[in-house]
Amino acid sequence: MALEVQIAKELPDFTLDVNFRAESGAPLSILGPSGAGKTMLLRCIAGLERPDRGRIVLDDRVLFDSERKVRIPARSRRLGLLFQHHALFPHRTALQNIAFGVRNLSRADQEKRITEVVRRTHLAGLEQRYPRELSGGEQQRVALARALAIEPGALLLDEPLSALDAHLRSQIEARLQETFAEYRRPTLLVTHNIEEAYRLCDQLLVLSRGRIAACGPKEEIFKRPPSLEVARLTGCKNFSKVKALSADTEGATVEATDWGCQLRIAHPLDRAAYVGIRAHHVDFEEAAIPGASTENTFPCWLVRSSETPFRTTLFLKLQEPPAGDSPEFHLQAEVFKEKWERFRDQPMPWHVRLSPALLFLMPK
């Protein structure tokens, strides 16, 4: 069971042109910056927008085929679409909202279906409330229950957490994970939040200006982004152009021209044009251990730092101290507060180590 999507649609600024497959039981995150075409993609699948050409197939059901002139209307597609701001009918109670899509069933079946989704979304006791009497998280659950009640062939979620407060998010996220695990139908989740995408889904699709920049298991994409663009979109902060020096069976040696250093890398060279490392992978040698390997270890100076509640981001200059007040830096490193407290008062230069296994190479 799978949802196959291969469509193209001209948009004002670019062309949405995608081809991918979402399998049952493997939720797929569609990650991309605002305006990348994510919502439009979901709307095309749901039948609310018409693609210029292509095919959309759910299991054996052709929902859209421009060549065979098939275009099943939204009302007959039976897909569960969750809107960004829930789109609950304000003039109907939670129960009436949930029951909206199951009217064609017999009374007994309706009741069974509704009881089931109310239980699964933990909404018992709130059935008689109107949407405006519910909190953001409760509204979101009613919207989910309403979509699940029609037993949709696939679930499409458009930024389901963006309208919620931070403290509600993790709670709702856990509920969503539960739902995904129980539901086991193709599931697409549109988001611009990298961490949300990573936590909620196994598969990741990175969308940039209407094109698929990467698609596959999330771990692989995060560990070895296939391009500079994907590395950026998945939150990587540190890049340098590289010149290849040598390659062997265990990896390669390159010169990172922007960082002014030679690096050992534990990956094949391929057609590498850039090297990158994630900010939290930049490691500090707290004390020089005599005789320890000095591979990929460089002196560095702190240019400035920026604090979040639990982590500190350090902007570092490699090889030589910053000239005067110059804000120039080479690397961003992210460390936990505790570690930062331990070495913040040590004399500079500090030493960073860029682990050969955590560095990755990217073609242009």
Next chain:
Amino acid sequence: MDWSPVWISLATSVTATLIVMVVGLAAAAWRERHNGPVMALVDGLFLLPLVLPPTVVGFFLLLLFGRHGPLGKLLLRFGQTVVFSWPATVIAAAVVSFPLMYLTARAALEQVDPHFLQAARTLGASEWRVFREVALPLAWPGILAGTILSFARALGEFGATLMLAGNIPGKTATIPIAIYFAVEADDVQHALAWCAVDMTISLSLLAALYYWTHARGPARWVRR
């Protein structure tokens, strides 16, 4: 005192409003789904009775429903004449108040967040169900406002009615027409009485309109 103008006016306005409510709403819903340069012309045509002098509207209706007019000829075949009969007062009032209903209903339907309609579609609702169960209840305050405005306009209709229905006491003489002929005949007492009735009805209607659209608005859709 002859109260017949009051009953004729009320019967005419209620009937015309019911017709205009259905036709105006249907026109607004239909117009919402269609767009294009031709539609601007359609809009203009629908709003014309609002800006034309009522006498012009009445004259056109007379041409249309008269003995030699296309509709008049058709009705004559069934042995019916409309001109100078009670239905003529209804036709004149309906045509003149139609633009108010059409305009308000369209504005009300346009203000419904399209996401609600789309959500209903993805939940399997037919277009009719989307309209009846989602668009209509959400646009209801606006539609009600349009209905009240139309009723008030129908009640005040004079020019087109006089052209098409004339002044037949007890049959087509509505309040405004009765007032006109009472003043002309120097019957100030009757004119004043009918003016008072007309103002009472209109003022209550407008007050009700304000109550429905403003005072009651925010309290809706909360459990009581």
